Amino acid sequence: MAGVAREWREIPGRYNLKGTKCGNCGKIFFPARSFCPVCRRASIGKIEEYDICRTGKVFTFSIVHEAPESNNLQKPYVVAMVQTDDGVMITAQLVDVEFDKVEIGMPVRAVLRKLSMDGESGVIRYGYKFVPNN
Amino acid sequence: MDVGIVSYGAYVPRYRIKPEEIGRIWGVDGKGMGKGLMINQKSVPSPDEDVVTIATEAARNMMARVPEVDPKDIGAIYVGSESHPYAVKPTSTIVAEAIEATPAMTAADMEFACKAGTAGIQACMGLVGSGMVKYGVAIGADTSQGAPGDALEYSASAGGAAYLIGSERIIAKINRTMSFTTDTPDFWRREGQPYPKHGGRFTGEPAYFRHITSAAKMMLEAMGTKPEDYNYAVFHQPNGKFPTRVAAQLGFTPEQIQYGLLTPEIGNTYSGAVPLGLANVLDHAKPGERIFVTSYGSGAGSDAFDITVTDEIANYKRDNAPVLEKILADPIYLDYGVYAKFKGKIIMPE
Amino acid sequence: MREVAIIGIGMTKFGELWNKSFRALGIEAGMKAIEDANLSGSEIDGVFIGNLSAGRFINQQHIDALVADYSGMATRHIPATRVEAGGASGGVAFRQGVMAVASGMHDVVMVGGAEKMTDLDDASINSVMDSTADSEWEAEMGATFASLHAMIAQRMIYEGTATREEIASVAVNSHYHGAFNPFAQFKKAVPIETVLRSGPVATPLGMFDTAPISDGAASVILCPLEDAKKYTDSYVKVAASTQASDTLALFQRPDITTYGATVAASQRAYDIAGIKASDISVAEVHDVYSVGGIMALQDLGFYKKGEAGKAMLDGQCHFDSGKVAINTSGGLKARGHPIGATGVAQIVEIAHQLRGTADNRQVKDAKYGLAQNVGGTGSAVTINILEAI
Numbered sequence: 001m002a003g004v005a006r007e008w009r010e011i012p013g014r015y016n017l018k019g020t021k022c023g024n025c026g027k028i029f030f031p032a033r034s035f036c037p038v039c040r041r042a043s044i045g046k047i048e049e050y051d052i053c054r055t056g057k058v059f060t061f062s063i064v065h066e067a068p069e070s071n072n073l074q075k076p077y078v079v080a081m082v083q084t085d086d087g088v089m090i091t092a093q094l095v096d097v098e099f100d101k102v103e104i105g106m107p108v109r110a111v112l113r114k115l116s117m118d119g120e121s122g123v124i125r126y127g128y129k130f131v132p133n134n
Numbered sequence: 135m136d137v138g139i140v141s142y143g144a145y146v147p148r149y150r151i152k153p154e155e156i157g158r159i160w161g162v163d164g165k166g167m168g169k170g171l172m173i174n175q176k177s178v179p180s181p182d183e184d185v186v187t188i189a190t191e192a193a194r195n196m197m198a199r200v201p202e203v204d205p206k207d208i209g210a211i212y213v214g215s216e217s218h219p220y221a222v223k224p225t226s227t228i229v230a231e232a233i234e235a236t237p238a239m240t241a242a243d244m245e246f247a248c249k250a251g252t253a254g255i256q257a258c259m260g261l262v263g264s265g266m267v268k269y270g271v272a273i274g275a276d277t278s279q280g281a282p283g284d285a286l287e288y289s290a291s292a293g294g295a296a297y298l299i300g301s302e303r304i305i306a307k308i309n310r311t312m313s314f315t316t317d318t319p320d321f322w323r324r325e326g327q328p329y330p331k332h333g334g335r336f337t338g339e340p341a342y343f344r345h346i347t348s349a350a351k352m353m354l355e356a357m358g359t360k361p362e363d364y365n366y367a368v369f370h371q372p373n374g375k376f377p378t379r380v381a382a383q384l385g386f387t388p389e390q391i392q393y394g395l396l397t398p399e400i401g402n403t404y405s406g407a408v409p410l411g412l413a414n415v416l417d418h419a420k421p422g423e424r425i426f427v428t429s430y431g432s433g434a435g436s437d438a439f440d441i442t443v444t445d446e447i448a449n450y451k452r453d454n455a456p457v458l459e460k461i462l463a464d465p466i467y468l469d470y471g472v473y474a475k476f477k478g479k480i481i482m483p484e
Numbered sequence: 485m486r487e488v489a490i491i492g493i494g495m496t497k498f499g500e501l502w503n504k505s506f507r508a509l510g511i512e513a514g515m516k517a518i519e520d521a522n523l524s525g526s527e528i529d530g531v532f533i534g535n536l537s538a539g540r541f542i543n544q545q546h547i548d549a550l551v552a553d554y555s556g557m558a559t560r561h562i563p564a565t566r567v568e569a570g571g572a573s574g575g576v577a578f579r580q581g582v583m584a585v586a587s588g589m590h591d592v593v594m595v596g597g598a599e600k601m602t603d604l605d606d607a608s609i610n611s612v613m614d615s616t617a618d619s620e621w622e623a624e625m626g627a628t629f630a631s632l633h634a635m636i637a638q639r640m641i642y643e644g645t646a647t648r649e650e651i652a653s654v655a656v657n658s659h660y661h662g663a664f665n666p667f668a669q670f671k672k673a674v675p676i677e678t679v680l681r682s683g684p685v686a687t688p689l690g691m692f693d694t695a696p697i698s699d700g701a702a703s704v705i706l707c708p709l710e711d712a713k714k715y716t717d718s719y720v721k722v723a724a725s726t727q728a729s730d731t732l733a734l735f736q737r738p739d740i741t742t743y744g745a746t747v748a749a750s751q752r753a754y755d756i757a758g759i760k761a762s763d764i765s766v767a768e769v770h771d772v773y774s775v776g777g778i779m780a781l782q783d784l785g786f787y788k789k790g791e792a793g794k795a796m797l798d799g800q801c802h803f804d805s806g807k808v809a810i811n812t813s814g815g816l817k818a819r820g821h822p823i824g825a826t827g828v829a830q831i832v833e834i835a836h837q838l839r840g841t842a843d844n845r846q847v848k849d850a851k852y853g854l855a856q857n858v859g860g861t862g863s864a865v866t867i868n869i870l871e872a873i
Contacts, residue, residue: 016231016232031620060636060638060639061638062634062635062638062686062689063686063687064626064628064631064685065683065684065685065686065687066628066630068611068614068626070626072482073181073478074181076684079627079628079631079686089735090735091621091622091627091734091735092625096148098466104638104639111187111191112191112232113187114183114186115182115625115626126186126232129182
């Protein structure tokens with residue numbers, strides 16, 4: 001059974017799409033980075049907290065048929081790369097959508113959903129997924 | 135000080151199943167069952183939804199409508215449900231993180247069958263009214279289970295609504311709340327059991343009807359009002375029949391209970407039922423209108439509320455989040471097999 | 485810095501080798517390479533092993549020690565190093581060996597790549613592969629390793645860079661060649677309909693776009709170019725050995741339909757070797773998913789963007805096409821993909837082609853060959869260019 005600390009540490013990102021922004025060049029990071037890979041040393045002390053926009057558009061997607069156990073009740077399911085309205089790319093599942101309606105460019109928004117569980121007695125992991133945003 | 139609703143938000147999952155489809159599996163006239171219960175369909179949670187995710191979505195909708203409220207000013211969160219994902223580990227702390235209200239606040243989960251949500255509203259009223267907190271959040275949400283083949287399978291559904299209780303910029307003032315509570319074992323679920331049990335016809339007169347009418351009459355007497363003084367009434371709604379009957383018994387008209395009665399369209403959302411009914415009323419209510427609310431929770435008790443919509447509702451940014459009409463607009467229908475899979479009723483391999 | 489030669493090559497068959505343990509596979513490949521190099525084995529003064537995850541597949545860490553021990557190196561206390569870089573583990577191990585000899589710190593180095601995957605159940609195997617992507621922000625979000633490549637393919641189709649058929653033809657080309665390779669896991673050519681109709685894995689990719697789960701090992705022996713003749717007349721020169729990194733997660737790239745690491749490493753390799761892309765006669769590319777083959781043809785500069793698919797679909801990548809031959813070994817798809825072994829097996833094939841020992845899949849007059857080995861979704865790429873002597 002996985003330990004609980006790892007998922008707990010990532011709650012700001014997983015629940016609330018908390019990222020960071022380089023105060024030097026303005027680049028936005030999700031997941032949060034403490035060091036700008038472009039500015040490198042020049043970014044030290046200049047990294048700010050940043051709330052990633054929760055709406056965006058589908059950039060690419062795939063319908064996953066061979067699924068991990070955590071998605072047994074929902075396969076096949078859609079996974080997508082979503083480009084948020086502030087230009088950040090996020091990879092996540094796309095749910096509550098009929099497969100024939102999924103297309104590149106469709107507007108979506110982030111919601112909180114169950115990602116997985118450690119069996120019947122372990123912790124439940126929550127995180128972001130996206131739903132259609134008409 | 136005046137205490138009331140500063141904001142509200144609702145959420146119902148997108149999936150539905152019809153009573154005729156349920157009846158088909160059990161060799162029963164499902165359509166007839168549905169007619170008898172006054173339920174046309176019920177909501178079904180997706181496998182990745184639970185009370186945490188439903189409560190979070192409702193709470194986020196609630197916060198979106200009051201962008202001027204700093205979530206850090208929320209001093210308390212209570213989530214009431216009878217299907218919390220954990221028996222021990224509160225739903226309310228997860229919701230609190232998801233709306234960024236932590237850490238300087240109190241939280242707890244509540245259980246009182248279908249009235250855990252309104253119990254939370256009362257607790258928040260006390261904390262706000264006493265000046266202990268600036269804002270309190272009360273949520274009623276459920277992903278209730280109906281035993282396969284049981285009458286409750288036609289009605290047990292999923293959904294929830296969240297209420298931000300405060301004393302500033304109130305959109306609906308809660309003039310009074312009163313409760314009628316007794317030890318009445320009409321409906322229960324033992325720890326570890328998947329499905330509830332109930333006392334059949336005992337759930338009617340000595341339980342639902344006694345407590346709602348008693349609390350309602352207490353309220354009408356205390357406020358010196360009559361049913362016609364209210365524009366809307368919301369009663370607990372395990373099916374469409376009970377609230378229609380109790381409304382008539384108390385002297386409320388079908389028009390008054392219309393907006394507050396969602397069960398025919400979404401089934402019985404248990405702790406979410408009255409909060410959702412009230413939310414649908416608030417989606418339509420105008421300044422000065424008065425709302426009469428009485429919830430019911432088995433075990434048993436009823437919480438009554440006398441509410442007046444304020445002028446502030448004209449400034450309320452309701453459109454920052456979807457209204458219930460929009461949330462309920464585009465459902466996806468399931469057959470019983472997918473329904474059973476979604477509700478975890480199929481024994482999966484290890 | 486000294487120039488480096490490959491003086492011996494060897495590999496096991498690739499496949500579901502239930503009877504062979506990890507140790508048995510490693511030894512078999514190593515012994516073949518030592519024999520091929522006409523060595524006794526005592527000449528070797530260093531060992532590098534590419535292995536993705538013996539720790540998870542067979543619950544064995546410290547693979548360096550296991551290989552040193554069972555290959556007879558430990559009795560002489562020869563240094564052994566295990567390298568991991570996702571699917572590029574073998575290619576990176578090879579480059580480490582080249583650097584060891586080129587620097588003068590070692591004189592005869594054995595490079596091996598080995599993986600024993602089938603001791604684990606399918607779900608766990610997939611979980612290991614998923615962990616070569618971004619475990620926390622891709623795999624745990626439901627993006628399986630296959631679906632990441634599928635999303636690349638979906639975007640390429642949307643942008644008009646390649647059609648679904650063109651992508652599928654990478655697998656057809658790999659199987660065409662696998663039929664000629666006695667060591668391949670799948671030795672049967674397949675028509676494109678088989679690929680297009682195969683069971684969906686992650687749309688638009690199906691079973692036949694996906695490299696198999698395999699066991700196997702491959703090995704090569706390196707020494708300074710100036711010493712090669714001491715051991716054998718059949719050797720090839722390492723003309724360039726480069727490596728490039730990129731972001732761990734696919735979604736952090738500016739363009740997901742190209743592997744910037746392939747472009748960077750190959751451009752540097754061509755420079756070092758003093759050649760152009762058009763000088764390459766034969767190449768092993770990383771078709772862990774068929775779409776990777778199309779990307780490689782473009783990123784390596786063999787074809788312009790949008791043209792690679794047409795060439796592949798048209799059969800122009802066959803060993804006898806007269807154009808650059810692609811995956812004459814059968815590629816990852818048909819030859820098999822015991823992950824840590826793949827990068828080294830690619831070197832073995834290119835060496836065969838340049839020595840003229842590629843049997844009935846021989847590319848005529850191959851002077852320069854290239855091996856592209858990829859980790860994750862292009863997070864690490866090694867490019868090794870070999871030259872016929």
